Amino acid sequence: MTTRLRAQTRDVPHATPSEVTRPFWDACARGELLFQRCGQCAHITFPPSEHCRGCLARRQVWEASAGRGTLYSWTVVHRPVTPAFEPPYAAAIVTLDEGYQMLTNIIDAAPEDLRAGLPVQVSFRRTGGDLWLPYFVPA
Amino acid sequence: MRASNRRAVIAGVHNTRQARRLEEETSRSLTVKAILGALDDAGLELSDVDGISAMENSTSLIYDLGVGPAWQGQDFGVGMFAEAAAAVEKGYADVVVLVAAQAGSYTDRAATAPWTRPENEFVAPWGMFTAAEFALIARRHMEVFGTTREQMSRVAATIRNNGDRNPEAVYHGRGPFKPEDITASRPIAEPFHLLDCAMTSEGGCAAIITTAERARSLRRQPVHVLGAGVDFFGPSYQFPPSWDLRGRRDDTANGWAGRRAADLAFRQAGLDRGDVDVLELYDPFSFEIIRQLEALRFCPEGEGGPFVEDGRIELTGSHPITTDGGLMSFSHAGANPQMMQRVIRGVQQLRGDAGPLQVPEAHVALCTTGGAGALFTGVILLGDDLP
Helix, strand or coil: CCCCECCCCCCCCCCCCCCCCHHHHHHHHHCCCEEEEECCCCCEECCCCCCCCCCCCCCEEEEECCCEEEEEEEEEECCCCCCCCCCCEEEEEEEECCCCEEEEEECCECHHHCCCCCEEEEEEEECCCCCEEEEEEEC | CCCCCCCEEEEEEEECCCECCCCCCCHHHHHHHHHHHHHHHHCCCHHHCCEEECHHHHHHHHHHHCCCCCEEECCCHHHHHHHHHHHHHHCCCCEEEEEEEECCCCCCCCCCCHHHCCCCCCCHHHCCCHHHHHHHHHHHHHHHHCCCHHHHHHHHHHHHHHHHCCCCCCCCCCCCCCHHHHHHCCEEECCEEHHHECCCCEEEEEEEEEEHHHHCCCCCCCEEEEEEEEEECCCCCCCCCCCCCCCCCCCCCHHHCCHHHHHHHHHHHCCCHHHCCEEECCCCEHHHHHHHHHHCCCCCCCCHHHHCCCCCCCCCCCCCECCCCHHHHCCCCCCCHHHHHHHHHHHHHHHCCCHHHCCCCCCEEEEEEEEHHHCEEEEEEEECCCC
16 A cells, blocks of 8 residues: 555644734635735735745735745655644645745655656645644645 | 955864763753863863853843853854954954853653644645655755755764774764665655654853954864855745745845855955865765755756766765764754864864764865755855865
């Protein structure tokens, strides 16, 4: 039986959202993957920030990603960071089609399926408590 | 042009005992032992000290040691040596003690060590910790350049075999290791297996920086700070550790962190890569050595894997690395001690204090701290004389 990578089910650690980041997490619970686009220069900022990381303007506008991208790098973790995580899990960096990168986990795949450039799409899963996380699955 | 004719030297160093656990010690007790040990090595007294560099503990140590009024440093790793050397050359202090120590902070053994765990909301939910951060860098390099599992095992076996022969190392006598032993150890965060990774331990260390003039009348042969540089791309473990992260000014990607720092250090020193006799490279994970050899221009981009295959990085090779066993086998006592210890090992090599692991004719040492998984790398060049 080959190993399948799955979403976590326990209450995994997460920081309390700030005023700046709360819209991102609220949107995850609705099934939307948000990023910030600058209202002045159109530069994308992720993770969220009060100011545009391109032109520093304070005119960040939330926009929904299509949730599609490619796998940039990954690691299949066998020794979990805390007992809240059930291994194995595949921590990963995904490059979204809009052009920014985010940390996530790849699920609904076998570890041997993972390769750089693998097409992936977002899949929101509820872990312990009320936390909805933007996982990615092979597209 | 130098700002003054004061030249900074490292006049004393000391490692306390290092061990997986030091039951009878605290971080403070090790700090005090390390300071007194380094002062004794240099032949100085506490009353000679007018500067302390101990990160967030600098201020309280100035009070507790009664050395005020004194200059205080805030940096860590290679950066704290550069900062203290600059302070001494500028005349802000004459004798600076640099110190780091840790005991008793890793108690929850079901989790990874506390200094490896992020709290950021975009990082923590994904089960990230230091090994995973560095694994994302390693995997990208494997995909782009074809670096192999075997090449990483060569690095880890080399460093662990140095530690095996070092009587001061936590894992003294644990080897020798063959590359196959590294590959056969249990997976942690792939591509890394257990023996690719730094240990967790307890211990302390300290160093003394003063002027070359002052050092002339002291106990030990001074070691010159020839050049240094630090490259940061942002805070560690809060953003995706992407190989291709770039700033707006310079096209150098995070994967090559340390290149600008090394270029600066070599320019300051007036030296070339070929002048380096020993490379005390920071080894949190095996792949990081391959990356640093490329980033610091000891080999072309993508050729770090083949570079480590032929014995070149072993003690008897042309580029001996991490000669005390490093973070994998000597010690990794927290956030900063193991960083300072790369520089301390460079000092030991240049003074001929490295015992069975002495590199013959070691005149120039390059020491590093950090790694692309943590978005920073620092580089310092030490010499037993001025070039």
